[in-house]
Amino acid sequence: MLQQAPKSSPQQPISVAIVGTGFGGQSAAIHLLKEGQNNFVMLERRPFMGGTWCQNSYPGAQVDVQSPLYSLASEPQAWSQMFAEQAELEAYTNRVIDKYRLREKTVLNFNVARVTWLNEIQCWRIDAEAGDVVYARYVISAQGPLSNPVIPNFPGRERFQGKSFHTNHWDHSYNYRGKRVAVIGSGASAAQVIPAIADIVAQLHVFQRTPHWVLPRPDRTFSPLVRKLLGNKVIYHALRKTIYWALEWRVFAFKYAHGLMKFFAQRPALKHLRTQVPDEQLRRKLTPDYTIGCKRIIVSNTLYPALSRSNVTLHDKDDGIAEITETGIVTAQGNQVELDLIVYSTGFDATDGAVGYEIIGRDDTTLSEFWHEYPRAYLGTTLPKFPNLFLVTGPNTGIGHTSAIFVIESQMQYIMRALKFADKQGGVIEVSEQAEADYTAMIHREMRKTVWHSGGCNSWYKSKSGHVIAMYPGFSFVYRLMARRFKPQHHWLPPSSMQESS
Numbered sequence: 001m002l003q004q005a006p007k008s009s010p011q012q013p014i015s016v017a018i019v020g021t022g023f024g025g026q027s028a029a030i031h032l033l034k035e036g037q038n039n040f041v042m043l044e045r046r047p048f049m050g051g052t053w054c055q056n057s058y059p060g061a062q063v064d065v066q067s068p069l070y071s072l073a074s075e076p077q078a079w080s081q082m083f084a085e086q087a088e089l090e091a092y093t094n095r096v097i098d099k100y101r102l103r104e105k106t107v108l109n110f111n112v113a114r115v116t117w118l119n120e121i122q123c124w125r126i127d128a129e130a131g132d133v134v135y136a137r138y139v140i141s142a143q144g145p146l147s148n149p150v151i152p153n154f155p156g157r158e159r160f161q162g163k164s165f166h167t168n169h170w171d172h173s174y175n176y177r178g179k180r181v182a183v184i185g186s187g188a189s190a191a192q193v194i195p196a197i198a199d200i201v202a203q204l205h206v207f208q209r210t211p212h213w214v215l216p217r218p219d220r221t222f223s224p225l226v227r228k229l230l231g232n233k234v235i236y237h238a239l240r241k242t243i244y245w246a247l248e249w250r251v252f253a254f255k256y257a258h259g260l261m262k263f264f265a266q267r268p269a270l271k272h273l274r275t276q277v278p279d280e281q282l283r284r285k286l287t288p289d290y291t292i293g294c295k296r297i298i299v300s301n302t303l304y305p306a307l308s309r310s311n312v313t314l315h316d317k318d319d320g321i322a323e324i325t326e327t328g329i330v331t332a333q334g335n336q337v338e339l340d341l342i343v344y345s346t347g348f349d350a351t352d353g354a355v356g357y358e359i360i361g362r363d364d365t366t367l368s369e370f371w372h373e374y375p376r377a378y379l380g381t382t383l384p385k386f387p388n389l390f391l392v393t394g395p396n397t398g399i400g401h402t403s404a405i406f407v408i409e410s411q412m413q414y415i416m417r418a419l420k421f422a423d424k425q426g427g428v429i430e431v432s433e434q435a436e437a438d439y440t441a442m443i444h445r446e447m448r449k450t451v452w453h454s455g456g457c458n459s460w461y462k463s464k465s466g467h468v469i470a471m472y473p474g475f476s477f478v479y480r481l482m483a484r485r486f487k488p489q490h491h492w493l494p495p496s497s498m499q500e501s502s
Helices: 023-034 086-099 188-197 224-230 233-248 250-256 258-276 280-285 303-307 404-424 433-447 476-484 495-501
Strands: 014-019 040-043 112-118 123-128 133-141 163-166 180-184 203-207 312-315 321-324 328-331 336-338 341-344 358-360 389-391
Touching: 014 023, 014 123, 023 040, 023 086, 023 404, 040 133, 112 133, 133 404, 180 188, 180 328, 188 203, 188 303, 224 233, 233 250, 250 258, 258 303, 303 312, 389 404, 404 476
Parallel strands: 014 040, 014 133, 112 358, 133 389, 163 341, 180 203, 180 341, 203 312
Antiparallel strands: 112 123, 123 133, 321 328, 328 336
């Protein structure tokens, strides 16, 4: 592990700086190494590497996509079950890091505050909050869209005298056994935390703003024989392809035929709800009023039974949070809920605030200015006026039906081709304004057909503008084809760069 930022200067910049060490950062580093590029550094704001599955260690944390597909294509794993739990994902992450000796390329506790394009010398200056500086020709921003947790400004929140934390920063030193606990939120993280702690705490109060559709989790534990077979690359990749194409058809339902969603997903979800929640009043609170798929679908076999426990109380929007006091929560109906612990399962700023630091591009254009209407990027990756900058899991690269890692690895195909092209043309590359505008117009034209746009809900998929920013509106293999087919005509090369290459 690097103890401090490697030496660099405007005259001798590092070739590539990767911000973030989760799967996006790891994939970028691995691709660079395979291209023979060793002159890069990874910058990690935390005191440890690994991203999401090393940071999110809350009780019950588990992946929602089948593990053989939710993994790097070049790194098979003999998974213990179909949907891996956090500890196994963390172990996998660290195995990949160690295999490629990425710790030797990483600076920890480097919390990026500002990234500035220096046009005269055509490189990026990366400033950390602590004052360290790195200069790099290219920047790959891979901090991830679910890395900046959000806690709403509930009235009186700062007055609470008990324990409180976000699921993203779970305090494992706190013993919640036998305590009075509130979980604020009902999304994917809450759906995993609630069953994990419901039978341990004395009382559990769940504050739900909007119910989610829930489907059974088709999980299974792999036998030793199956795990041995998964260690065979041929079998592993055959299973990956089978899972991939089994999931890919869902795009038809998300986009082209919402009626399919109601038949193949909403009906099973209603049956799952009726089977697991016998209480009619509770069932009514848990029944969404929007088309399934509009918000993230939860897969769980344990959430509904946990919510049905006698020591668990579900507060819906009619009995939401009026204020937080020194001792607990006062609900909208005037009930005082005494608490020892408040767990904020309130999500992340995954759209307008997806990049957690200031970026200043060419002509002093800031990213916040460029995104003043809504976040946008060519292939969700590059932006005009921001040369040599690549966003991993940028705007409209989220995926609701398959593995996010498939999209990340698709982006890498575009990024590596762009880097090669730029190196041949003088070392600077920028997507043209017209290419980005055309791509963005296409994305939001296609988005109007999707359930995320017209399903009757307000989700974190949308930015403040109302545009759906988090999701890609189509087949993931189509995105991969676009990413693979690098188009030089869509990119602008500064005159000085072209002159140098001639």
